[in-house]
Amino acid sequence: MEALEGLLTGFQIAFSFHGILFVLIGVVVGTLIGMIPGLGPITAIAVMIPVIYGMDPTLALLMMAGVYYGAAYGGAASSILLNAPGVSEAVATTFDGYPMAQQGKAGKALAIAAISSFVGGTVGVILLTFFAPTLAKVAVSFGPPEYFMLMLMGLTAISSLSEGSTIRALISATVGFMFATIGIDAQTGTPRFTFDSPHLTEGIDFLVVALGLFALAEVCSLILNRKERLTDQKNIGSLHLTKKELHEMKGPMGRQSILGFLIGVLPGAGGTIASFLGYLTEKRIAKNSDEFGKGSVKGVAAPETANNGSSTGAFVPLLSLGIPGSGTTAVMLGALIVLGIQPGPMLYQQHPDVFWGVIASMYIGNIFLLILNLPLIPYISKILKIPRPLLISLVIVFCIIGVYGISFNTFDLYLLLGFGVLGYLMRLVSFPAAPFILAFILGGMMEQSLRQSLTISNGSLMIFATRPVALTILILSILSLLFPYFQNRWQKRNRIRQGL
Amino acid sequence: MKKMAGALVLTFVLVFTAACSSSSSGSQESDSGEWKPDKPIEIVAPAGPGGGWDTTARMAAKVFEEEGIIQQDIGVINKPGGGGALGWSYIHSKKSPNSLFVSSPPLLLVPLNGQSQYTYEDFTPIANMIADYGAFAVRKDAKWDNLNELFDDMKKDPSSITVIGASSPGSMDHIQFVKVAKKAGVDIKKIKYVSDQDGGALTALLNGSADVYTTGVAETLEQAKAGKIKVLGVTSEERLDGDVVSTFPTAKEQGIDATFVNWRGFFGPPNMDEAALSYYEKKFKELSDSEAWAEIREKYGWKEMYMDHDEYMEFLSKEKDELQKLIDELSLGK
Numbered sequence: 001m002e003a004l005e006g007l008l009t010g011f012q013i014a015f016s017f018h019g020i021l022f023v024l025i026g027v028v029v030g031t032l033i034g035m036i037p038g039l040g041p042i043t044a045i046a047v048m049i050p051v052i053y054g055m056d057p058t059l060a061l062l063m064m065a066g067v068y069y070g071a072a073y074g075g076a077a078s079s080i081l082l083n084a085p086g087v088s089e090a091v092a093t094t095f096d097g098y099p100m101a102q103q104g105k106a107g108k109a110l111a112i113a114a115i116s117s118f119v120g121g122t123v124g125v126i127l128l129t130f131f132a133p134t135l136a137k138v139a140v141s142f143g144p145p146e147y148f149m150l151m152l153m154g155l156t157a158i159s160s161l162s163e164g165s166t167i168r169a170l171i172s173a174t175v176g177f178m179f180a181t182i183g184i185d186a187q188t189g190t191p192r193f194t195f196d197s198p199h200l201t202e203g204i205d206f207l208v209v210a211l212g213l214f215a216l217a218e219v220c221s222l223i224l225n226r227k228e229r230l231t232d233q234k235n236i237g238s239l240h241l242t243k244k245e246l247h248e249m250k251g252p253m254g255r256q257s258i259l260g261f262l263i264g265v266l267p268g269a270g271g272t273i274a275s276f277l278g279y280l281t282e283k284r285i286a287k288n289s290d291e292f293g294k295g296s297v298k299g300v301a302a303p304e305t306a307n308n309g310s311s312t313g314a315f316v317p318l319l320s321l322g323i324p325g326s327g328t329t330a331v332m333l334g335a336l337i338v339l340g341i342q343p344g345p346m347l348y349q350q351h352p353d354v355f356w357g358v359i360a361s362m363y364i365g366n367i368f369l370l371i372l373n374l375p376l377i378p379y380i381s382k383i384l385k386i387p388r389p390l391l392i393s394l395v396i397v398f399c400i401i402g403v404y405g406i407s408f409n410t411f412d413l414y415l416l417l418g419f420g421v422l423g424y425l426m427r428l429v430s431f432p433a434a435p436f437i438l439a440f441i442l443g444g445m446m447e448q449s450l451r452q453s454l455t456i457s458n459g460s461l462m463i464f465a466t467r468p469v470a471l472t473i474l475i476l477s478i479l480s481l482l483f484p485y486f487q488n489r490w491q492k493r494n495r496i497r498q499g500l
Numbered sequence: 501m502k503k504m505a506g507a508l509v510l511t512f513v514l515v516f517t518a519a520c521s522s523s524s525s526g527s528q529e530s531d532s533g534e535w536k537p538d539k540p541i542e543i544v545a546p547a548g549p550g551g552g553w554d555t556t557a558r559m560a561a562k563v564f565e566e567e568g569i570i571q572q573d574i575g576v577i578n579k580p581g582g583g584g585a586l587g588w589s590y591i592h593s594k595k596s597p598n599s600l601f602v603s604s605p606p607l608l609l610v611p612l613n614g615q616s617q618y619t620y621e622d623f624t625p626i627a628n629m630i631a632d633y634g635a636f637a638v639r640k641d642a643k644w645d646n647l648n649e650l651f652d653d654m655k656k657d658p659s660s661i662t663v664i665g666a667s668s669p670g671s672m673d674h675i676q677f678v679k680v681a682k683k684a685g686v687d688i689k690k691i692k693y694v695s696d697q698d699g700g701a702l703t704a705l706l707n708g709s710a711d712v713y714t715t716g717v718a719e720t721l722e723q724a725k726a727g728k729i730k731v732l733g734v735t736s737e738e739r740l741d742g743d744v745v746s747t748f749p750t751a752k753e754q755g756i757d758a759t760f761v762n763w764r765g766f767f768g769p770p771n772m773d774e775a776a777l778s779y780y781e782k783k784f785k786e787l788s789d790s791e792a793w794a795e796i797r798e799k800y801g802w803k804e805m806y807m808d809h810d811e812y813m814e815f816l817s818k819e820k821d822e823l824q825k826l827i828d829e830l831s832l833g834k
Contacts, residue, residue: 042548042549042550043548043549045550046548046549046550046554046558047549049555049558050558050559050561050562053562139703140703140706140707141707142700142703142707143700143703143704143707143708143709143710144694144696144700144704144709145709147700184583184615184668185668186667186668186695186696186697187668187669187694187695188668188669189613189668189669189670189671189832191615198581198582198585198586198589198615198616199581199582199586201581201582201583201585201615202580202581202582202583267699267700267703268698268699268700268703317703322722322723323699323702323703324699325699326699327550327699330550330699331549331550334550334555337718337799337800338796338799338800340799342721342722342725343722344721344722344723344725344726345722345723345725345726345728346722346725346726406580407548407578407579407580407581407586408577408579409581409586445698448695448696448697448698452694452695452696452704452709455662455692455694456662456692456694456709456710458659458692
C-alpha cells in the first residue's frame with residue numbers, strides 16, 4: 001500500500017504540465033538517438049548536463065530517464081530495416097527482424113517491436129514500483145563468480161544460433177572471443193594484440209564489429225547478387241497483426257518482460273545479455289523453433305521485450321542503492337549529484353518525490369513511446385521503397401557516420417571496412433555471424449569475471465560450486481543445453497506411440 | 501523516409517559541428533599587445549562523455565562563457581581512446597594555442613606504464629584547478645576498524661585479502677592504495693588486486709566478493725552515510741570538510757605518512773607562446789576565484805587546488821618521480 005501511496009504522489013508530479021513536457025522531450029530525443037548508430041544515450045545525457053544545471057532535479061531526472069528507455073525503443077528500426085544494429089541491445093532483433101522485412105513484412109516487424117517494447121517497459125515499471133527495495137538485495141548478490149556463470153549461460157545461445165553446423169558456429173564464436181581480447185588487459189594492465197597502436201589499447205568498439213559483420217556484409221551480398229535481388233518485392237506490408245500473431249507474442253512478452261527486468265537489475269549485465277537470453281530461451285522452448293532466424297514473430301518480440309524490461313530494471317540499483325548498473329545510469333548518477341541530489345541508499349527516504357516522480361513518469365513515458373512509434377512506422381519503413389542502389393549507398397553512409405561518431409577517428413573506419421569484408425567472406429563459406437558477435441560482446445566480461453573469481457579464490461575452481469547462486473545458474477545452463485535433446489526424444493517417443 | 505532523412509541530417513549536423521570546431525585556428529595580438537584568442541577555443545576531454553575529465557571541461561567552459569571571463573565560444577570535444585593517449589597525440593599534433601585539454605594523474609601514469617609516448621613534459625601545463633582524494637572502504641561488519649589493522653593482516657597473509665578497484669593495475673585506483681600500503685610496510689607485490697571495469701566494484705565489496713574497495717572519496721559518501729560501508733582511510737593531507745566526510749580519518753593521522761592527490765587541471769599544446777600562456781593563466785585564476793566555480797566545486801565535492809604554471813611544473817615533476825618508483829617496484833612499466 002505504501003507503494004501505491006508513493007505512486008500517487010509521483011503521478012502528481014509526472015502529470016503536471018512540466019512533468020509531461022519533459023517526459024515527452026526525453027522520449028522523443030531518446031527514440032531519435034536510438035535510431036542513429038553511434039549516438040548512444042550516454043552521449044545525449046552527458047551533453048545535457050550543463051543544460052539541466054539548476055533545473056528541478058525530479059524533472060531533470062525524468063527527462064534523462066526518458067532518453068534512456070526511449071533509446072531502447074528506437075534501436076529496433078535500423079536492425080529490422082537495414083540489418084544495421086546501432087546499439088548492442090538491438091543485435092538480437094536483427095536475427096528475425098531483418099528476415100521479416102525481407103519477406104515484405106517490415107511494417108509488422110516494427111509494430112511487433114513497438115508493442116513488445118511497450119509491454120517490456122510497462123511490466124518493468126510495475127515491478128519497479130512494487131519490488132524495488134526487495135530486488136535491490138538481488139542486485140548486490142552478484143559477484144564475479146555469478147557474473148561468469150551468467151555469461152556462460154548467454155554463451156549456450158551459440159548452439160541456437162548455429163544455422164545448421166555447430167562446428168562452424170563454434171569456430172565463429174572462437175574468432176569472436178579472440179577479437180574481444182584486443183586491448184589493455186584489465187587484470188594486469190598488459191596491452192594485448194595492440195601492435196603498439198594507441199587506437200587499439202581500449203579494444204575494438206562493438207559498433208564497428210556489428211555494423212561491419214551485419215550491415216556491410218549484407219551490402220556486399222546485395223551488390224554482388226544484384227541481378228537476382230533487383231526483382232525483390234519492396235512491400236512494407238500491413239501494420240496490423242493478426243489474432244494468431246498477437247497470440248504468438250503473448251508468451252514471449254510475458255516471460256521476457258520479467259526475465260529482462262531481472263537481468264537489468266544486475267549491475268553491469270544490461271540489455272545486451274537480456275536480449276540474447278530472451279531470444280535464446282524463447283527459441284529453446286518454442287514448438288516451432290525452426291522458424292527462428294527466418295522471420296519469426298516470437299524472435300522479434302522476445303529480444304525487444306527483454307531489452308526494454310532490462311532498461312527499466314537498471315533503475316532498481318540506481319534508485320534504491322545509488323549503484324549505477326550501466327554506463328548510462330552512471331552518467332545519470334553524476335547528473336543527479338550536480339542537481340544537489342545524492343542518489344544512494346537514502347534516496348527513497350530523503351527524496352521520495354524524486355524516487356516516485358521518476359517511476360510514475362515511466363508509465364506515461366511508455367505510453368508516449370507507443371503512441372509516437374506506431375504511427376511513425378509507415379514513414380520509417382518507406383526507406384525500403386528507395387531504389388536499391390540508393391538504399392545501399394544510404395546504408396554505407398549510415399554505417400560510416402555511426403562508427404565515426406564513436407570517437408571521430410578514421411582508424412575505426414578502416415576496421416569497419418575490414419569487418420565488412422570478413423562478414424562477407426564468412427557468408428560465402430556459410431559461417432554464421434551471430435555466434436561471432438555474441439562471443440565478442442560477452443567474451444570481454446566473461447574473461448574478466450573468470451579471472452576476478454580465480455584471483456579472489458587464489459586459483460581454486462571451487463568458488464563456482466560453493467556459491468549457491470553461481471551453482472544454480474550453472475545447473476540451469478546445463479539443463480537448457482540438454483533440453484532440446486530430451487524434447488526430441490519425447491517427441492519421437494510420442495510419435496512412435498501414436499504410430500502404433 | 502522523411503523522418504529517417506531528418507535523423508540523418510541531424511547526425512550530419514552533429515558530426516560536422518564537431519569536425520568544424522576542431523579545425524585549426526590562429527590567433528592575433530590585440531592593439532594593447534596582449535594576446536587574445538581570435539577563434540573559438542576547444543577544450544579536449546581525452547575520454548568519452550560523462551567521466552571526470554569531461555565533466556570538468558564542460559563545467560569550466562560553462563562558467564567561462566556565462567560569467568563572461570572569456571569572450572570567445574568554447575567547445576568541449578571528446579577524444580576517447582588509449583586511456584587518454586589518443587587525445588594527447590591529437591593536441592600534440594595541432595600545436596594551436598586555441599586547443600587546450602584537461603588532465604589528471606593518468607597523464608603521468610599512462611606513459612609510465614608504457615601506453616603513451618607523450619607525458620606532461622610534452623605539453624604546457626597552464627593551471628591546476630581542483631583536487632580529489634582516494635578512499636579505502638570496507639564492509640560495515642568487516643573486522644578492521646583502521647588502516648593499521650588492515651595492513652597488519654595484509655602483512656601476515658596477503659592472499660586472504662582481495663582489494664578491488666575500477667581500473668587496471670598501474671592506474672589510479674591501484675596506485676593510490678599501493679602507495680599508502682607501501683608506507684605501512686606491506687609487500688606491495690603481493691597485494692591481491694582485482695579490477696572491475698564494468699561497474700561491479702562496489703557491489704563486489706557489499707556482497708563480500710572483495711574485502712577492500714579503493715576509489716574516490718565521493719563514491720564512498722552515500723554508502724557510508726547509509727551505514728553500509730566504513731571508510732578506513734582517505735589519502736588527503738588533512739581531514740576533509742563536510743558532513744560525514746569529516747569523520748573519515750586520513751592515512752597520515754594513523755601514522756602512515758603517505759598521501760595521494762587526484763589533481764585535475766588544464767594543459768596547452770607543446771611550447772605554448774608566452775603571451776598565450778599568461779593569458780590563459782590569468783583566465784583560469786579568475787575561473788578558480790569565481791563564485792560560480794566555487795559552487796560547482798562544492799556540488800561535486802572537489803577541493804580547491806589552484807597552481808599556476810610554475811608551481812604546476814614543479815609539482816608534476818615531483819609526482820612523476822614518486823609514481824615512477826612505485827611502477828618500477830611493481831615492475832609494470834616498460
